[in-house]
Amino acid sequence: MKVLLVSANRERFPEPVFPIGPAYTASALLREGWSVRIFDAGMAWNPGPSLRRGIGEFRPDFVGVSLRNVDNAAYPHTRCYLPGHVRIVAEIRASTAVPLLLGGSGFSIFPGELMELLRAEGGVTGDGEEGLPRLLRGAKGPVVRGTLPDLSGVEFPRIADGILPSIDRYRTIGIQTARGCPRECAYCTYPSLEGSGMRFRPPEAVAADMEYLFRRHGKRDFFLVDSTFNADERHMAAVCRAILSAGVPARFSCYLQPGSSDPGLYRLLAEAGCVAVDFGTDTGSERMLESLRKGFTVDDIRAASEACRKAGIDFCHSLLFGGPGETEETIRETVRRMDEIGPKAVVAMAGIRIYPGTGIERIALEEGRIAAGESLLAPRFYFPEGDTARLLRTVREAAAGRSHWFLPGRRDWSTAIAPRLLRLIPRAGPLWRSFRRPSRCR
Structure with missing residues (x-):
């Protein structure tokens, strides 16, 4: 069959x-x-x-x-x-x-x-x-x-070139090491998609996938697609050690949450081949961190950023403006925080896509933004009460004066030339690694 x-x-x-x-x-x-x-x-x-x-x-x-x-x-x-x-x-x-x-x-x-x-x-x-x-x-x-009780049987097909001819056209290959997310971020679908409990692939299996892709297809650039690679620090460390033991010359990037700042963990990441980290930070405002139920603090963001910098890993902060209680002042507070920290790049979204089963959906229902039973297949976005146009303008003005900031929603990027040109740069990791590094502001 x-x-x-x-x-x-x-x-x-x-x-x-x-x-x-x-x-x-x-x-x-x-x-x-x-x-x-x-x-x-x-x-x-x-x-x-x-x-x-x-x-x-x-x-x-x-x-x-x-x-x-x-x-x-x-x-x-x-x-x-x-x-x-x-x-x-x-x-x-x-x-x-x-x-x-x-x-x-x-x-x-x-x-x-x-x-x-x-x-x-x-x-x-x-x-x-x-x-x-x-x-x-x-x-x-x-x-x-x-429903898989565990991920021990999840692996990359060993005859990938036979079933997926396009594999050799990809610069970066995605690999998953775990599923699930114990966090309760207000907007996120991962707990409903993968469960709130963590399930892990054996670290040796992750390294074996990388080794196969390198030996068979010459691939050494990977993106670890876990919702947050450091959701369980012991698993993250075990995967890094398995990559080192396998001797794979891997270069990989990943999503992290800023709650981890152990310098030793970041050094281990770098030794295993991590070249870029995308922090799912969302905001630099203490008030908005609580509103979005992020589970970490501004001090955690600072410490994680510094640990990443000292390990020699490029890092980006992904921001999400427009949650419950967002104001022009909390936006400016976040901008000041990013200037202080000095990431390689900032990717900022304004407006929160409302998905079924999330905290933002419940808030939108309570506030009368959406109706009970209303389909959310056609995109609906949450903004706080007030002048949405002014909030958007505040975010755009912040990005306009900072060449390392990027706003995915600012225009239709499907026909843009700049991303195509950046892809021509033979550099591992996400495109933002090719952005001009900002001066850190104190």
Whole structure:
């Protein structure tokens, strides 16, 4: 029996994202004896003809479509991906009559709406590695919840070049070391997507994936896609030691939360090959840290930044303006804090995308911003009471005077030249590593 997995994500900004979810799911299917191929729409200039040709040649018994996101969650220039998803499904329907199954994080957040929109025969929320094989074996649906008690069986497919021809076109390969998030940030979907309890891959398995990708495909640049790599510091340290033991010349970047500031941990990160850290900071205001339920303090942000700097790791602070209680003063406080800390880059979003099951959704309901039962598939954004235009202007003015600040929602970046030029720079890690380093202000 044959399964074609289609990665529908065509977003190329700031750079193409490797389809790690379909890759891990393909590995699980291969172990059960299925014949699997992955069609990567993100690496196809015009995916329609290529997809039709791939279906005709492979002749699958099922087609699974992975929906990573439904939009870019940026305001005010929000890019909706649903029309593209509809076109992908139309190409599939025009090419084959076999059952269509949906999955991916975007589908897991909006299963009912996307089943109706795309008229699929079935779908999987949660862990696709467990849910899709079970659905294919005849589990009652149409939508099943995939649940892995642990991640010991999650691995990169060892014949990736056979099932995913586009792998060699990626500069950076995503790898996951853990799932789950014990934190309760007001806006975040990770606890509902992956659970609030942590599940870990064996550190040696993570290093083995890196070694395979280096030996087989010459890949040494990786992004660890965990929601926060340091959610469990012991696991993070064990992964770093496993990479060192394997002797892989890896260069990787990752998301961290600023609650960890042990200099020894950051030195270990650097020794293992970490070249860039993206701190999920959101704000430099103590009041807003409490409002967003971040679980760390401004002093933690300072200490983590300094530990990163001393270890020789480039770091970025990702900010999210517009939460409950945000004011012009809290924005300016955050700007002053970033000037003081001096990160390599600041990526700032204004307006919080409202997702089902989050604290922000509950607040928006209580304040009458959205109605009970209202679908959030079409993007809705939370802003505090007051002059939204003025708040946006305050953020834009801060960024305008700082060349290392970047606002994803400021314009439609899909046709921008600058990101394409930055990709030509042969430098490991995210594009912001190529930004001009700011002078630190005291």
